[in-house]
Amino acid sequence: MIMVSKHDSQDGNVESAASAPATVGVVGAGRMGAAFAGNLIEDGLSVVVFDRNRACAEAAVRGNAVATDDWAALAACDVIISMVPDDDAAKEVAAHLSTVLAKGAVHISMSTISPDAAGALFDLHREHGQGYVSAPVLGNPDLAKARRLYVLAAGEDATLARCMPLLERLGQRVFLLGEQPGLANAFKLAGNVLTAATMQSMGEVLAFLRKAGIDQKAAFDVLTESLFDGKVHKAYGGKIVDERYSPPGMTVPLAVKDLRLALSHAEKVGAPMPVASVVRDRLVAVSARGWDALDWSALGKLAAFSAGL
Known part of the structure; x- marks a missing residue:
């Protein structure tokens, strides 16, 4: 309990x-x-x-x-x-x-x-x-x-x-x-997986809407004032919209580490996490762009870059 x-x-x-x-x-x-x-x-x-x-x-x-x-x-x-x-x-x-x-x-x-x-x-x-x-x-x-x-x-x-x-x-x-102390750490890793997956999704959706001709600030307002009003959507989605990637709350290398730890423990307990695997790769791609010093919400920056924005 x-x-x-x-x-x-x-x-x-x-x-x-x-x-x-x-x-x-x-x-x-x-x-x-x-x-x-x-x-x-x-x-x-x-x-x-x-x-x-x-x-x-x-x-x-x-x-x-x-x-x-x-x-x-x-x-x-x-x-x-x-x-x-x-x-x-x-x-x-x-x-x-x-x-x-x-x-x-x-x-x-x-x-x-x-x-x-x-x-x-x-x-x-x-x-x-x-x-x-x-x-x-x-x-x-x-x-x-x-x-x-x-x-x-x-x-x-x-x-x-x-x-x-x-x-x-x-x-x-x-x-x-x-x-068991490790239970708290497993939960923390799970929380970071969910946060990263949400940022990846927000980045993709905001890039899509920009390409479709919708102002991304207006898109953000509609999303976060309707069905997607969670704290992560608002806080990190706001960073993506405003391109506030510095100073970082958590840097990209630490985020890569956390996703790696989560996937390793998931393999150990036999719990497939395909979305987490994709998001880990996207974080690695953020790092490969030379953006290690940025906040992990730079997943949104990568989504925009991938969309040619």
């Missing part, structure tokens, strides 16, 4: 700072990690921000928060949140954390990684007497800053219960998906 915890960020903090861990570490000070750190600092928590690039860590802190590029500086943290690009980075983070954190500390990985990698991280931390939770998110850095993310969480019940006051500070809803 999927359980849901709701939190309206506009109502303020979920609980007092005293209900959260005494010291929280954030590993990875990219746009998402920096947003997490900023919100936790705003809540008055004691925060340590780690990034290999110390300048990135320093840019993410203010007040009494600590910036570091030294793993040992995280030793006093009760809970660590990590947000890194892929399986290899997540495994490297866990390897360091497992040796510096105390027994009973918890590592919350909010990265988009494979279910198998999540299982490996859980096993590693368990060997060291530590907890592990997978909590990837649906949403972009702007939503992270506004605490409007959807958090997909999985892990042992007691560990999840301990982490809930923290997770509820970071998003508007927390979905509890079970005790």
Whole structure:
């Protein structure tokens, strides 16, 4: 059963700072990690921000928060949140954390990684007497800053219960998906497949309507104000119409990685995903055009290019 915890960020903090861990570490000070750190600092928590690039860590802190590029500086943290690009980075983070954190500390990985990698991280931390939770998110850095993310969480019940006051500070809803951490990661990959497929479809349809002589802004308005009024249609369709591909919420190479992970796990569990295969190839084609630095909604740019626009 999927359980849901709701939190309206506009109502303020979920609980007092005293209900959260005494010291929280954030590993990875990219746009998402920096947003997490900023919100936790705003809540008055004691925060340590780690990034290999110390300048990135320093840019993410203010007040009494600590910036570091030294793993040992995280030793006093009760809970660590990590947000890194892929399986290899997540495994490297866990390897360091497992040796510096105390027994009973918890590592919350909010990265988009494979279910198998999540299982490996859980096993590693368990060997060291530590907890592990997978909590990837649906949403972009702007939503992270506004605490409007959807958090997909999985892990042992007691560990999840301990982490809930923290997770509820970071998003508007927390979905509890079970005790196996990899379940949250499988769901995150599924969400990215559906988002990418929607962007591909929107790009194709908007290009078709432009070629047919219909203004694409008018086409977008009709589509999103009738049957196709979903958040993905509006947000990413708007990027396609306005050609707002930079700065990226997620770059094309990360999107290719996510589709690859989804297809690999789909093969493992015996679930054909033909549409996902096509969209993965389209993302590879976006990359081949030299558009790696763009947002993954550049699928719409490729559709327009393919239509001769």
